[in-house]
Amino acid sequence: MKKIVHVIIGLNVGGAELMLKRLVLHSQQKxxxxxxxxxxxxLGLIGKDLKEAGIRVYTLNMSSLLSIFSIYFSLRNLLKDIKPDIVQTWMYHADFLGGLAAKSLDIQKIIWGIRTTDVTQGASRLTVGLRKICAKLSYSVPTxxxxxxxxxxxxxxKIGYDAxxxxxxPNGFELDKLVATEEDRNKIREEFNISKDAIVIGSVGRFNIVKNQKFFVEIAKKLVKTDPNLIFMLVGRDNTINNNELMGWLSEHNLINNFRLLGQREDIPYCLKAMDIFCLHSKTEGFPNVLGEAMALGVTAIARDVGDSKYLIQNKLLIQNEVDGFCRTIITxxxxxxxxxxxxxxxxDIVRKFSMDEYINRINRIYS
Known part of the structure; x- marks a missing residue:
């Protein structure tokens, strides 16, 4: 049996981390x-989940760039001990460090993972610079x-990676877990004082400049002028009443009573089911997981033309890039x-094409 070691910068909740977890658990099960x-x-939350599922997880505790050289050698020594057949890395920092460490040990199969599109939106200069370095290394390090x-x-x-x-x-969805009932929908609504008949427009994503919650607030500001009873739901880390910046926007536009701030949740399918319309308003995306999850639950979704949104949403009416376009479409x-x-x-029906089985079959072809 081939041994695969995955290298990732951290294991807190995020799109790449969740995809890694799904891949490892489904593939190991087969x-x-x-x-x-x-x-x-x-270790993070995802690391704990993996360990509980019987997956061996190692942590190197990198705390700053000052430790990058010691981390490289620790990683190299660890890979030398594990002796993997394949090293799969996730995102630029891991591609760089994991790729070089694996290459130095003459590991024959090195798979890099790219999940972003436009890192100039909200990423550090270091990440932008690292991407350029990885572009040059792509011809010699990964297979x-x-x-x-x-x-x-x-x-x-376009920026120089080896084509x-x-x-x-595309990401695979655990369709058997993306299930929520009318009872689940009503439970979320009751918890946050939303009537069964209210129209709820929502989004899911950590509070971040790239996730662009301010755009969503601008949509709400315009829509409540025509329907003051609309409810807007924000789910994700730091979307809470303790977020002074977010609360400042809502207060400025008299939207506090129209918004429900749920913060980070474990029951995302239930939260999505509680929505009538889902909005993806990010400045940039790769393959937008949460958009597919909303669609899998039968929620009508509107998205900016970011990442592969248009490969998921096939009605052009529902791809909009400006606040006014979102508002017109929602009103329609x-x-x-x-x-x-x-x-x-x-x-x-669309999301059924993106199952975990299909994802595993495609990644297995690369492993083999």
């Missing part, structure tokens, strides 16, 4: 490959480069409830 995971920093999105592949080829090594494998949907329901049903 019994074709043995997986182990190395976090360059700490394969897996992109989560078609747009990510195109962007990275001949690139594969696009609210005035035509049949269209709203039909789009939700269509979403379920």
């Amino acid at each position: 019994g074709n490959f043995h997986h182990e995971v190395i976090s360059l920093t700490d 394969d480069i897996v992109c989560a999105a078609h747009v990510s592949k195109d962007v990275h080829i 001949s090594k690139m594969h696009v494998i 949907l609210l005035n035509d409830r049949i269209l709203l329901v039909e789009e939700g049903r269509r979403n379920i």
Whole structure:
């Protein structure tokens, strides 16, 4: 059985981390490959989940760039002890450190992972610079480069990555776990004092300049002028009443009573089910996991043209880039409830093409 070691910068909750968890658990269950995971920093919530599931997880506790050289040698020594057949790295920092360490040990299969599109939006100068270095190293270090999105592949080829090594494998969804009932929908609504008949427009994502919650607040500001009873739901880390910046925006536009701030939750499917319309308003994305999750639950979704949104949403009306476009589309949907329901049903059929089984089959072809 081939041994695969995954290298990632950390294991807190995020799109890449959740995808790593899904891949490892599903692949290990099928019994074709043995997986182990190395976090360059700490264990995080995902690391705890993996350990509880019987996956060996190592942490190197990198705390700053000053420790990068010692971390490199620790990583190299660890890989030397583990003796993997394949090293798979996730995102630039891990691609760089994990790729070089694996290459120095003459590991024959090194798979890099690209999940972002436009890192100039909100990323540090270091990350932008590291991407340029990785572009040059892509010709000599990895054997394969897996992109989560078609747009990510195109962007990275333009900045100099080796196009001949690139594969696009969209994220796989655990469709059997993306389930929520009307009872679950009502439970969330009751918890946050939302009536059964209220229209709820929501989004999910950590509070961050890239996730662009201010754009969502601007949408709400315009829509409440025509319907003051609309409810807007924000789910994700730091979307809470303790966030002074967010609360300042809501207070400025007299929106506090229209918003429900749920913060980080474990029951994301229930939260999505409580929404009538989902909005993806990020400045940049790779393959937007949460958009697919909303669609899998039959929620009608509107998204900016970021990452692979348009590969998921196939109705051009529902791809909008400006606040006014979002508002017009939402009003159209609210005035035509049949269209709203039909789009939700269509979403379920679209997302069925992105199952975890399909993802595992495609990544296995690279492993083999």
